Amino acid sequence: MYVIYHQDHWHTWIPLAEFAYNNAEHSSTKQSPFLTIYGRNSSFNLIHISEDTTSGKLSLQLQSEKQVVKEGLDSAIRQFKKYAYRNSRIPPDFQPGDKICVNL
Template sequence: MAIVIQTYGSITSLDLAQIFISLVFTKHGLPVSIVSDRGSLFARYQEIFQLNFILKKMDRHRDFDSIHVSQDSPAGNLSKKFQSVQKVVKEEFDSAIRRFKKYADRNRAIPPDFQPGAKVWLASKNIKTTRPTKKPSKRWLGPFEVIKKIGSHAYHLKLPQKWKSVHPVFHVSLLEPVKQSAIQN
């Protein structure tokens, strides 16, 4: 990409630096390098960029004052105000989150804890069967034996050999405990 800038008469390197700042850097940022067919005199960084500490910015160093603002300056006072407002807003958000969590937890049920060896029913919701439609199918399959608990909300079940294409780990919401009948035989 070439940028052609019209000038009148001869200009100094400081004038050229000012033109670069006002017309090129504001649109494209600082260049990483300058390639010129005019020889090494054209691309002497020390002369071209001595205006307004541009050399420091080309080396990607930041001015110390821009990082550490004096606390007595207007910018420092504004920074203190922003920090105090940010602290108040963060405290309000934390308070709102605690309130919302309290109300949301009212409707949450504690997941059942199945021990290894326990029998559970498996919801047929995500299981493909050979039946032509889902409507007459069983809602619960099993019972199956729990092998072990995986994480806080998943269980590994012992599935029949013909179900080898089905992954044996299921979320607790798909499981129901088998209730023993009060009637013998």
């Protein structure tokens, strides 16, 4: 599984991945865990940091890593759906009066 480009300090990015996960809308609740627990969405905006400073460089790196995490989560969701639905069947559309065969 791909974690980060350099893969030598991936553990330092776990808090960012956790933050992204906790602020992403989940399919079961249709809201983020942060919203579920605290009743509001978190506010974390990297856009307003100047690009001319060291913090600006960090901001750009964090934006890039946030996108990587988002793409990873999206990929995981697609994989989960693929495996979850691979053996599912479409239920038959029976109407009142239809004849059916029951195997016992």
